[in-house]
Amino acid sequence: MKKIDIAKTMFSDNCHLFKCPVCGNEMNIADSQSLVCINRHSFDLSRQGYVNLLLKANKSKYDKDMLESRNIISKSGFFDPMLEQISSLVLRQISPNPSSSAFVLDAGCGEGSHLSRILSMTRNKSRAKLQAVGIDISKEGIRIAARDNIEIIWCVADLAKLPFKDKQFDVILNVLSPASYTEFDRVLKDTGILIKVVPESGYLIQLRNIFFDRTDKEAYSNEKVIKLFTENFHLIENQRLSYEVELDETSLYHLLNMTPLTWNVDKEKMQKVNNMRISKITADFRILCGNKF
Ligand SMILES: C[S@@+](CC[C@H](N)C(=O)[O-])C[C@H]1O[C@@H](n2cnc3c(N)ncnc32)[C@H](O)[C@@H]1O
Structure with missing residues (x-):
């Protein structure tokens, strides 16, 4: 079966989620x-199996x-x-509901790998059928996501303008991305989470120390975001999760390439990082879980 036919069946089974x-x-x-x-506003499924519901093209800084x-x-x-912890929170939310379907939205999913991983981590651990939906403003991100996972x-x-009806989702994920609480509140079921x-102060600290040495960006605070x-x-739930990851030269290259931390960094500092041959990097996250007031 072609990708687009699989997508068509999936969109058709779940079109109750969408609003124009x-x-x-x-x-x-x-x-x-x-x-x-009903007013004939029409959005084509792409050959890769995703749909573009933006009304005007967006130039994202997150390129291919x-x-x-x-x-x-x-x-x-x-x-x-981090994804293991999220998966346990998701399972705790959907497991009491064995006979029905549960809907999980990743808002700002990027290239989609977190949602795919969470789906495989929770599969077989819940009797509820889980339908995942990933959205991002970056077309390049969604193309990679659709390439990697057709389920x-x-x-x-x-x-900030979600194309979904009110109260459709059991879980909304918002990982290292901007939030729109009004929209999240609107599309989340009353019982949803x-x-x-958000990054914690130690996140990629080895890079931060070099890039932002003695500037006000060196010490990162997420206080306002949490408030x-x-x-x-x-x-x-409010959990901090901190761990170290070993890096080889290739991983360091991709790490530097994937993070917005390097966006305004000059060549000299980039060279300094490359010369230092960092072999371990810190991941440090705050995982917040909430329900509706
Ligand atoms: C740091 S990336 C995180 C992506 C993914 N959640 C991850 O952790 O790998 C931030 C993402 O937010 C997306 N984004 C920014 N503004 C957005 C908006 N208004 N609507 C949807 N996505 C947005 C960007 O395109 C980018 O993919």
Whole structure:
């Protein structure tokens, strides 16, 4: 079966999730392999099996090269301890509901590897059927995501204007990405949970120490982000997770290529990092989980 036919079946089975990004009406799958609303606003499924629901093209700073490096680092297991923790939170949420389907949205999924990994970590551990949906504003990210996993619904979309009906999701994930609490609150079921991951002060500290030596960026604080979360959602879990990962030369290259930390760094400092041959890097995250007030 072709990718687009698999996607068509999946979109067709789950089109109740969607609302038209133009007029807000219900959407259906038309014969022509498009999501279409009653007012004939139409969005084609791509050959790769994703749909672009943005109304105007977006130029993301996360380009293909950067996202491919992120994909390689992610597949090397760099994020796995964090993804294990998220998976247990997801399982705790969906397991009491064995007979039905549970819907998980990753808002700002990038190249999609976290959602794919979480799906494989939770598979066979829950009796509920889990349908995952990943959205990102970067078309390049969603292309990689659709290339790597055809079981997930992938959409190019803006998380500040989600193309979904109210109260559709049991879990929303928001990992190292911007948030839109109004939209998350709207599309989350009343019993649903939001899981947000933010970097902690030790995250990639070895790079931060070199890039931002004696500047106000050297010490990272996520205090404001956490405060905003607790103003919008009732905090039920607040965990810090810190670990070290061994790096070889290739992984260091992809790590430097995947992180926005290097965006404004001059050549001299990049050279300094390369010369230092860093062999271990710190991952340090804060995992927040909340439900609706
Ligand atoms: C640091 S990356 C994290 C990606 C992925 N969650 C991960 O951890 O690898 C931030 C992501 O947020 C996405 N993003 C930024 N603004 C967005 C928006 N308004 N709507 C959807 N995605 C957005 C970017 O395109 C990028 O993929």
